[in-house]
Amino acid sequence: MWKYAMLLLLGLGVSNIGGWVYLIALNLIVLQETGSPLAVGLLYIIAPIAALLTNTWSGSLIDRANTRRLMIVLDVIRAVLIIIIPLLPSIVYIYFFVLLINLANAISAPASAVYITKLIPKENRQRFNALRGFIHSSGTMLGPAIAGILFYVGSPYMAIYLNGVALLLSAALLLLLPVVDAPIERAKSTRRFEQIHADIKTVVSYCKRSVYVFYVYGLFVLVTVFMTAIDSLEASFAKLELMLSDAEYGFLLSFFGIGIIVGSLINVRFAKSLKVETLIGYGTVMTAVAYVTLYVATDQVVAIIGVTLIGFFVTFLNTGYLTFYQNAVPTSLMGRFMSLFGLFEALAIIFFTVIFGVMAHAIGIRLVGLVGSALFFTVGLVAIHVTKRKKTPLRSTK
Template identity: 45%
Template sequence: MSFKKILETWRHPSILLFSIGVSSVGSWVYFIALNLIVLDITGSAIAVSGLYIIRALSTVFTNIWSGSVIDRLNKKYLMIVLNIFQTLLIVLLPFFSSLNFIYCMVFFITIASSMYHITSMTYITKLMPAEQRKRFNSLRSLLDSGAFLTGPAIAGMLFTIGTPNMAIYANAIALFLSVLITLWMPNIESSEQLAGISDRRLSVKLLTDDWKLVIRFSRKYSYIMIVYFLFSVMIVMMTATDSLEAAFATQVLSLSAGEYGVLVSIAGAGVLVGSLTNTIIVEKVPTSWLIGTGSLITAGGYMVLTCSNTFVIASVGCFVLAFATAFANTGFYTFYQNNIPVDLMGRIGSIYGLVEAFLIIVATAIFGVASEVVAIRFIVVLGSSIMLLVASILFICTIQSSKTKYYSAVFTNLKEE
């Protein structure tokens, strides 16, 4: 392919990637700043933990109905409206000193953020030809890892020269910049294309019908949804185990705050190296192996970390698990885009996202309470063991030769029933 052809093919995806990168960095800056603002107002670590609970509850609330809305609206304009809505709320956030008001604002900001994530996935799937999706997802993973490293660094710099409020405004600017970039993106849907599914008002009956539609699809294409669910369980166990990471590092491994900071930096390096490696080899590795092997190595990294007794071994575990997540995420996103019908993607993503968010709340609460009753090491090792079991099942499911068609770019556009 000539350079001119490559440039033309990747013009809009490059603009979209830039928009995603700006938004991701801004999100990191915003949430770190928000943590400090709440801590400064209340002086309570529990109040900061409340932010995580509010975000999770908001996701659960949103995902009950958001997919039905997303699938029936123009994706480009919905992305623009959601980002503008987030921008306005974030600009207003520093003017509130009441914790209840801040929680309320975070609740609505998270609603917009959750809807934006699902909407952007649908938009990306419609925009990108099937043969380019794996490369795009690997580049997106690289941008996410870059945001993971640069976001906190930018936040720290802004805290040094200003205040957490300055960081909040920086995120608002980043989101508004993302809006301007999105305006340059093509409109991939016409009113005629949406007419068939957008002629019904949001109601309990509509939501019920949509849930039934997702259930029918899940039954008919059970293999696709089993892979989806297993990967979601991996995310749940990773989140629940991560919730005890700081306590495990400081109380069990007896690491100082500085050593724990280095451990987090090593994980960041693992994400970056993994993402860079992923972009180089992604076209040579089948999607099925990206999901299966990436998940299995990630779970193995968690086992090394949670079974470690020294800083060196814990560092190896952190690096390995962070390194492998880039491969697993790229494989899963590609599998999802190639096998979920774009006309159903909003509803399937929101409903399964609801299940995932609910399981995250339950698992994190159970792990937190259990860590007060039994040894923290036992809980994190148990979590890693469950994760390894799920990853092993996922690996077996994905590498079966009889399922090869599900990992081919041509196996797409399944029909809703």
């Protein structure tokens, strides 16, 4: 099993590094084309818009598809679209292609989650998720470094091409992995909208039967929403409140990666002794405390402490929630379950990101960051309360 797990982690790592290179290069390309920070900011609204366009039907596709084949096809599609970006004549075409890429991303993420859950046995999932966090954190540090080197020796367009190659390599690695899906049962309904409606009813019915799973995964959605909204203020806080230069801001972000690496290694080492419920509850609370530490900072030293703590504690939070839904949600339903929740998550991200941005302009970045962190902390307290009330163990989803 671990042979395939390592191949999968390698593929995820290659894709993650390429994703960071692509993100940084795309930001620079749009800034060079327009000279507008607002134009760059619009890139971050495209992902939740893509989720809104796909999440009503993508879960139905994922739960009835060969997930390995679907992941390979999506990697190749994204690679081709990314490689075309440097050839596009205007910013409008770039936005359109970025939307297409994010549409593929919105399907690929839940498909990958389903495949991982089917491939990795239940008893190894927490350790795998911790290793995945370590791989992700390594990409967080290596991606920007590789992008910087490519910008120095070439241009942002060279970095874009590299991400296309990385996705093709990821697809090649997926070819070495086994097919894990059982023969697909054809849907009884031949009409697409009837099928989607029936699938939504199935997920709602499951949530009514599994209230605890509904509550905990709902908390995960709230955590993702608040983290995204608070993170959208981070660069402005560093530049306008702490008065950091670009180089100092880059230095600050490197400590986030260090925190993730240390936290991930601890998660890997103690995977068998750390309870999922503890990771969820206290991981959420401590991540919120770390955000408070960042937004009360008045100098770079305190900000470094805050950013490092965010990176450290977020690994416990992520490992807990990932392991929870892998063990709790049936794999036959997982794609539809994640996609339906993802629809509400995308709506909430757009809403709170816009609200936080408007409030930051009106009453100040620091105050909004602290208010957001306090709301995040409240979600953590609720998570502790909910997980402590659990009476039965998580069921297997083999």
